[in-house]
Structure formats: C-alpha cells, structure tokens
Amino acid sequence: AQSVAQPEDQVNVAEGNPLTVKCTYSVSGNPYLFWYVQYPNRGLQFLLKYITGDNLVKGSYGFEAEFNKSQTSFHLKKPSALVSDSALYFCAVREAGGYNKLIFGAGTRLAVHP
Amino acid sequence: NAGVTQTPKFRILKIGQSMTLQCTQDMNHNYMYWYRQDPGMGLKLIYYSVGAGITDKGEVPNGYNVSRSTTEDFPLRLELAAPSQTSVYFCASSRALGQPQHFGDGTRLSIL
Numbered sequence: 103a104q105s106v107a108q109p110e111d112q113v114n115v116a117e118g119n120p121l122t123v124k125c126t127y128s129v130s131g132n133p134y135l136f137w138y139v140q141y142p143n144r145g146l147q148f149l150l151k152y153i154t155g156d157n158l159v160k161g162s163y164g165f166e167a168e169f170n171k172s173q174t175s176f177h178l179k180k181p182s183a184l185v186s187d188s189a190l191y192f193c194a195v196r197e198a199g200g201y202n203k204l205i206f207g208a209g210t211r212l213a214v215h216p
Numbered sequence: 217n218a219g220v221t222q223t224p225k226f227r228i229l230k231i232g233q234s235m236t237l238q239c240t241q242d243m244n245h246n247y248m249y250w251y252r253q254d255p256g257m258g259l260k261l262i263y264y265s266v267g268a269g270i271t272d273k274g275e276v277p278n279g280y281n282v283s284r285s286t287t288e289d290f291p292l293r294l295e296l297a298a299p300s301q302t303s304v305y306f307c308a309s310s311r312a313l314g315q316p317q318h319f320g321d322g323t324r325l326s327i328l
Contacts, residue, residue: 111256134314145220145306145319146259153314192258201266202247202310203274204317206258 104129106195108207115183116215123178123210125193134196135176136204137167139189146192152176163187183214218242222307222320229297229327237292237323239307247310248290249317250274250282252303259306265290297327 105128115121127133134153138146150161157169167178178191190209197203223238241248246267251259261274265284279301281293290309294301304324308317 136316138319143321145321146308146317148316148318151314151316196314201264201272202313202315202317203249203261203264204259206260208256208258 104195104197104205106193106205106207108191108193108210110210111208112211112213114213114215117185118182121180121183121187121212121214123191123193123212125176125178125207126174127176127193127195128174129195130198133176135167135169136194136196137161137165137176137178138192138194140192140209141189149178149191183212185214185216188212188214220307220309220318220320222305222323224323225321226324227326229294229325231297231299231327233297234293234295235297235325237294237305237307237325239290239292239320240288241290241307241309241318242288243309243311243318244287245309245311245318246287247312247317248284249308249310250280250290250292251306251308252276253306253322254303262292262305294325299327301325302327 107126136151137149152169160166193207194204220241249264250262260276263282265271308319310317
C-alpha cells in the first residue's frame with residue numbers, strides 16, 4: 103500500500119539556522135512527490151515537486167527538497183529559516199493509477215523562533 | 217485570478233440537517249477533489265472528478281455525495297449531518313497528471 107510518513111509532529115528551529123522537515127514514502131513504481139505549506143485559516147499552497155531528473159529540487163520561498171531513492175525519502179530543507187516560515191508542512195505522493203490523486207502525510211508543524 | 221473559491225467559509229449545522237459546500241474554479245482544470253482535514257490526520261480524499269459528468273469515491277466517501285455538471289463547479293453534499301463530519305473541508309483542482317493541486321481556503325464545518 104502506498105503511504106507517506108512525516109515522523110516529526112513539530113520541528114523547532116532558530117531564525118537564521120537551517121531547517122529540515124522529514125518525509126519518507128512507500129509507492130509502487132516511480133514516485134511523484136510534493137511539498138505543500140499551510141498557513142492558519144488558509145488552504146494548502148504548493149511549494150515544490152519531484153517527478154524525475156535532479157535529486158535536488160528547488161521551489162518557492164527559498165525551499166528545496168532532496169529526493170533519495172535508496173532511503174525512500176524526500177526531505178524539505180531551507181538554508182536559513184525565517185520566522186515567517188512558521189506553518190504546517192505536508193508531504194504528499196501521487197497515488198498510482200492516475201487521476202492525480204494525492205496521499206498526504208499527517209503534517210509537520212514548523213516553529214521558527216526569533 | 218480567483219483560483220479555487222469555496223463557500224461558505226464557516227457553518228454550524230445541527231445533527232440531521234443537510235447542506236451543500238460549494239466549490240468553483242476559474243482555471244479550466246479537469247481534475248477536482250474534495251478533502252477533509254482533521255487535526256493530526258493530514259488530508260483525506262472524499263471524492264474526486266476527472267471531468268464534467270465523471271466522479272468517483274475517494275478514501276472516506278460515506279455520508280457525502282458530489283456532482284460535476286460543469287468544468288468549473290464541484291459541490292459536495294452532506295445529507296444527514298453527523299458529529300463525525302465536523303471538520304475542515306478543502307476543494308482542490310489540477311490541470312493534468314503530475315501537476316500540483318490548487319486549493320481553496322476551506323470551509324470550517326461544525327455539527328452539534
């Protein structure tokens with residue numbers, strides 16, 4: 103069965119420090135992977151995706167993600183965190199079989215402290 | 217450019233009442249989706265549609281119905297509201313396979 107795991111409920115980081123939000127996945131076939139961010143009382147906003155190609159994917163707001171096939175991971179990273187990055191982050195994988203359905207992880211709350 | 221618009225933003229229902237959550241998109245996307253978001257649970261797919269007239273069940277369809285008469289609109293119907301349906305509901309759309317989904321800002325529904 104396909105699934106996505108985000109092992110940390112919350113990540114705390116000081117402003118200016120690098121951040122990592124972890125995601126591992128289980129799929130049949132080649133994975134289509136996505137990261138979304140959710141701010142309070144808002145819908146999810148797309149950050150970046152991996153379909154094929156370079157293992158390091160760059161996205162919006164300075165975020166990037168590293169695809170690692172052997173570890174089945176797709177961790178979200180940013181070299182220098184901002185307080186405004188504080189939000190809920192979701193990793194998702196496209197379900198096999200078409201129709202662009204996504205399976206979401208439970209989410210990781212990122213708190214960036216001044 | 218409105219994107220995906222959901223109405224209402226908030227609603228309180230009594231047990232047994234019915235209502236329709238509205239969703240419309242102005243991007244001419246074929247694929248549309250309804251999710252519910254419960255705390256600590258991520259998003260669960262309720263129903264999806266791959267085009268006008270074509271809908272199918274997702275992971276948690278019980279207690280809900282949908283229709284897709286036009287490309288733009290994808291309403292979600294709750295027939296007999298139950299407390300377990302208290303949640304935040306999100307509608308999303310995407311242009312094609314492999315493309316990201318675009319989300320509305322959600323409808324916060326409480327059933328008392």
